[in-house]
Amino acid sequence: MKETNNNYCVILAGGKGRRLWPCSREEYPKQFIDFFGSGRTQLQQTYDRFARILPPENIFVNTNEAYADIVREQLPELTPIQLLAEPIHRNTAPSVAWCTRRIFNINPNANVIVVPSDQAIIGDEAFEEAVNRGFEFVAHNDYMLTIGVKPTRPEPGYGYIQMGEKVEDGVYHVRSFTEKPDRDFARVFMESGEFYWNTGMFLANARHSLECFCKILPVVIRDFDSRDDNGNYDFEAENRFVHENFPSYPNLSIDYGILEKSDNVCMMGGKFGWADLGTWHSIYEARQKGDGDNVVIDTDAVLDDAHGNVIKLPKGRLAVISGLEGYIVAEEGNVLLICRKEDSSANVRRLVNEIQLKKGGKFV
Template identity: 60%
Template sequence: MTTKQNNFCVILAGGKGRRLWPCSRERYPKQFIDFFGVGRTQLQQTFDRFTHILPKENIFINTSYEYLDLVREQLPEVAADHIMAEPIHRNTAPSVAWAVHRIMMFIPKANVIISPSDQYIINDEVFFHNIKEGLSFVENNDAILTMGIAPTRSEPGYGYIQKGGYTGSEDIYKVQAFIEKPERDFAQMFMDSKEWYWNTGLFLSNTDYLCRCFGALFPSIICKEEFGSRITTVEEEENFIRDNFPRYSNMSLEHCLLEKSENVYVMRCDFGWADLGTWHGIYESLSKREGDNVIVDSDVVLEDAKNNIIKLSKGKLAVINGLDGYIVAEKDNVLLICKKEDSSALIRKYINEVQIKKGEDFV
C-alpha cells in the first residue's frame, strides 16, 4: 500500500526516555530498545509501519547527535540526508521546524506526517486508512490535523483534545481545547463527557501551512522562500543548524500547534493506541496475566502478587511474593521497585537523586 510521492513522514527519535528508567537509559533510550522481545526496536517497528504507507525514501528520522550512530545502525536503509541529528536537546517543535525545511529541499510542496517513535498501534489496517484520509484532508486544507483516540480510562499521563464543530469530512472536528496531562479527576470527567480524545502525538499538515505556523516562533530557516538563495544544500543547512539551533525555543509541538495555531482539527481514530512512554501506560495497554500482572519479556515466578508490571534483563529470574501494584524493573546496575500508580513524577525524582549521588553510569 503506497500513496502519492509528495507525502512524507518525520519520525521523532531524539528523546531520552527517562520515564521508563532504568530499562531506558540516557545512553540507550527506549526507542532503540526491543522492549517487548519481538525482534525489532520501537524505532524499527515505527519505520516498518510507515513503509506500508510511503516509499522508504519519503521517511525522515529526527534524532539527537548523541544517538546518530544508533539510528544508522538500526536503520541502515535510511539515507544520510534523511537523518537529522540535533546538536543540542530541544523540544519537539524545533525538531519539526527543521524537518519541514529539510523536506522542502526535496519537494517544495508536500504533505507531512509527524510521528513519535514509541507508539503501540493495535490495528495497522485501520491506522493506514486513517492516515490516508488525514493526508487527503491536509492536502486540500491549510490545517493541522491531529489523530485522536477515544479514552478508555482516566489516564492523567496523556494529553486530551476536545472536539468542536464537525467539518463534514470523515470523522474530523475542529479542536475546541487542549489540556496536557490533567489531574485524574479531570481525566475522568473528560472520558465521561465523550467530547475529549487522547492526543496520540501524530500530526498531519502540509509544508506551506507548517511554515506559516512556525515562522513567528523560530529562526526563518524554515521559510524556504527567504533562504532559498542562501541555503540550497543539506551541508549548508546543517551548518546553519549547528550555529543557530541553540537559539530555538524549547517548545513542544503540542504547545506550538495545538495551543497557538488557528486551523487545528482532530480526527477520531479507531486503530487502537497506547503511548509506550510510561510504566503505567504500558501496564494499562497490555494484556494481563493471572493476578492482573504484566510480565514484559521476562522470566518471573509469582506468588500472591497482583497488579504489577515486571521487566527484567535476559538471563535474570525474579521470584516475587506479596507485591500489589508495583513496578519491578531491572537493567544492568539498577533495580527499581516502585509503586505503579502515577509513577512518572517519582521516577524523575529518583533519577535526579541517583544522578547526584551515584553519577551518570546509573542513569
C-alpha cells in the same frame, strides 16, 4: 510528481526516555530497545508501519547526534538526507521546524505526518486508512490536523483533545488541549464523549506548517536557501547552518509552541487501537495481563500472591515476586528499580534527577 509521492513522515526519535528508567538509559533510550522481545525496536516498528504506507525514501528520522549512529545501525536503509541529528537536546518544535523545512526544499508540495517513535498501534488497516484520510485533508486545506482516539479508561497520564465544531465528515475544530489531567477530570472527559486521547501524531502540508512556524517561532525558521552550482539544495550547508544556530532555538514543544497557539487546528478521530509506551504505567495499562493482573515483560518470573505489578528483568535473571501489589520491578545494567506503579511517571522522572545529582551519570 505523483500526488501519492507527496506524502512524507517524520519520526521523532531524540528523547532521553527517562520515564522508563532504568531499562531506558540516557546512552541507549527506549526507542532503540526491543522492549518486548519482538525482534524489532520501537523505532524500527514505527519505521516498518510507515514503510507500508509511504515510499521508504519519504520517511525521515529526527534524533540527537548522540543517537545518530544507533539510528544508522537500526535503519541502514536511511540516506544521509533522511536523518536529521541535532547537536543538543531541544524540544519538538525546533525539531519539527527543521524537518519540515528540509522536506519542503525537496518537495514544496509535500504533506507531512509527524509521529513519536514509542507508540503501540493495533489495527494496521484502520491506521493506514486514518493516515491516508489525513493526508488527503491537509493536501487541500491549510490546517494542522491532529489524530485522536477515543479513551477507553480515565487515563491521567495522557493528553486530551476536546472536539469542537465540524469542519467536514470526520474532521472537527479543536476546542481545547489538556495535558495530563488528574484522574477525576480524566473520568469526566471520557464520559462527556467530547474528548479524545492525544496520540501526538499530527499532519499538515509543509507550506502551511512553515508559515505557522515563521509566525510563531521566527527564530527557528530563518531565511536560508543554499543551492549548489547545479541548482540542487545544499544539505551539507543546511546542516552546518542548523548546527551553528540550534543552541539559540527555544526549548519548546510542538503542542505548546504551535498547536495550542494556532487558530487553524483540527482533529480527526482514529478507529485503531493506540497506546503510548513511554511510561511504566501506560505499558501496564496497554499490555495483556497475566495471572494476578501482572504484566511480565520478556522476563522469567515466579509469582506468589503478587497482583498488579509490572516486571522486567534482563535475560538470565529469575524474578521471584511474593506478596507484592501495585509495584514496578525493573532492572537494567547497574540499576534495580522497585517503586509503586501509581503516579510512577512523575516519580521515576524525579528519581532519575535525584540519582544523577547524588550518584552521577553512570546510573542514568
